[in-house]
Amino acid sequence: MKLCVLLFLLSVIxxxxxxxxxxxxxxxxxxAYCLFDSVGDGDEYDGFRKSDGYSESVYNDRIKxxxxxxxxxxxxxxxxxxxxxxxxxxxxxxxSGLRKKGYLHYGLATTGNEVTSVGFLSKIxxxxxxxxxxxxxxxxxxxxxxxxxxxxxxxxxxxxxxxEEENEDIRRGQLEHLSSLIxxxxxxxxxxxxxxxxxxxxxxxxxxxxxxxxSENTVIPVSSDPGRVNGDVLYAPVLDSDKGTYFHDGSWHIxxxxxxxxxGLDGHGFEFESIEVISRFEMxxxxxxxxxxxxxxxxxxxxxxxxxxxxSRSGV
Numbered sequence: 180m181k182l183c184v185l186l187f188l189l190s191v192i193x194x195x196x197x198x199x200x201x202x203x204x205x206x207x208x209x210x211a212y213c214l215f216d217s218v219g220d221g222d223e224y225d226g227f228r229k230s231d232g233y234s235e236s237v238y239n240d241r242i243k244x245x246x247x248x249x250x251x252x253x254x255x256x257x258x259x260x261x262x263x264x265x266x267x268x269x270x271x272x273x274x275s276g277l278r279k280k281g282y283l284h285y286g287l288a289t290t291g292n293e294v295t296s297v298g299f300l301s302k303i304x305x306x307x308x309x310x311x312x313x314x315x316x317x318x319x320x321x322x323x324x325x326x327x328x329x330x331x332x333x334x335x336x337x338x339x340x341x342x343e344e345e346n347e348d349i350r351r352g353q354l355e356h357l358s359s360l361i362x363x364x365x366x367x368x369x370x371x372x373x374x375x376x377x378x379x380x381x382x383x384x385x386x387x388x389x390x391x392x393x394s395e396n397t398v399i400p401v402s403s404d405p406g407r408v409n410g411d412v413l414y415a416p417v418l419d420s421d422k423g424t425y426f427h428d429g430s431w432h433i434x435x436x437x438x439x440x441x442x443g444l445d446g447h448g449f450e451f452e453s454i455e456v457i458s459r460f461e462m463x464x465x466x467x468x469x470x471x472x473x474x475x476x477x478x479x480x481x482x483x484x485x486x487x488x489x490x491s492r493s494g495v
Contacts, residue, residue: 202492204326204449206333207255207457208372208435211245212471212481213295214260216267222294223264226474233474240477242268246275249300252457253485254280256302257322259335259372263287263298272300288312288320288335297335297373311360316353321360323367327492329448332364336373350376351385354398361413361440368442368449371413374483378423378432379415388418401436405444413438416454417486424456424484426468437488449490457485 215227217238227233249258249272263269269285281302288310289296297320299308305322312318320335338353339346361369377384379401382392389400389412401415408414415438417424423431443451462480464470470479 202327203452204331204490204492205255205487206257206259206370206372206437206490207253207485207487208259208261208335208374208437209249209253209485210261210337210374210435210481210483212262212483214245214262214268215264215295216271218265218267224294231474237474237477239271241472242271243275245480246272246277248459248461248480250277250280252459253487255487257324257333257372258282258300259320259333260298260300261335261337261374262295264295265289266298269298269300286320286322288318290318293317297337299333299335311356313353313356316349319353319357319360327449329492330367331449332367332369334360334369334371334373336371336375338374338376341376346376347384351398354385358398369440370437370443370488371439372437372486372488374435376434378434379436380418380433388415399438401438408441408444410441413440414443414451416451416488417456420454420456422456422458424486425482435483435486437486439488443490446493448493450493452489452491454486454488457487 213224213227215223217235219229266287269287273282273285277300282300284301284304285299286308287296287298290312299320299322303324303326306325307323309321310318311321317337322333324331339349375386377386379386379388385398386401387393387397389402389407393400400412402408402412403416403418415436417433417436423433424435425432462470469482469484471482472479
């Protein structure tokens with residue numbers, strides 16, 4: 180499979196930049212669920228076309244509500260968003276209130292062939308933003324940050340869905356590429372945030388919990404036990420969550436995650452502090468499951484819940 184890396188930097192730089200003096204760094208991931216703009220391109224999903232009632236007014240109300248939700252309940256330094264149609268959406272989120280929260284920079288991982296893509300909003304100006312595009316697969320996003328003396332490489336991913344059985348091999352291929360990229364970033368603290376469409380607790384997948392689901396074929400082993408994390412096993416603290424991030428077929432699953440290299444546990448620079456699956460009443464149905472946005476009612480947000488990881492600089 181041919182690997183193509185595109186380099187770009189798209190950011191909104193305003194007249195002043197916020198000051199970060201608290202020694203804290205945070206990353207969030209949220210599958211925003213079919214976050215289409217108001218421009219009809221013809222390839223929108225069912226229910227999100229103008230003929231379905233997804234009007235400019237519905238879109239604007241949705242953007243305002245999502246902007247409030249992100250600013251109030253997420254408010255991470257870097258937010259990775261999955262299922263974003265265009266840069267217009269990211270721009271509109273900033274202009275609808277997130278600019279006041281300090282979000283000055285944004286970008287989208289797209290080659291122009293995807294219906295939806297992975298995007299980011301950031302309070303910190305990236306030193307570089309890269310798209311890692313693989314033939315036939317969703318592009319991955321990489322944000323390079325130099326923040327308070329530490330180099331971060333934040334990857335945003337959205338692996339192939341679980342709707343078709345053959346997608347398992349595609350997800351495995353995506354993780355093989357991601358693993359090689361992580362190895363190349365040995366000079367940076369690597370954080371990967373996104374919708375993996377894999378619950379590592381299930382085992383038998385390319386990313387599985389170590390050691391219970393680990394096999395010699397596992398591409399990326401992960402663990403929520405700091406004692407098991409090393410150069411080969413990545414840290415996935417969300418696996419200790421009481422509830423999952425996605426509810427399907429009567430069960431909760433942890434498909435959305437923030438995983439990281441052992442740099443977050445080595446006693447130097449920024450250290451892992453906490454992780455939260457964000458669950459607020461306005462995001463849930465009456466059974467406390469994620470409530471996806473419904474264009475016909477304007478209610479709901481996503482069928483996934485956001486994940487927020489916080490890091491504190493050692494000695495602060």
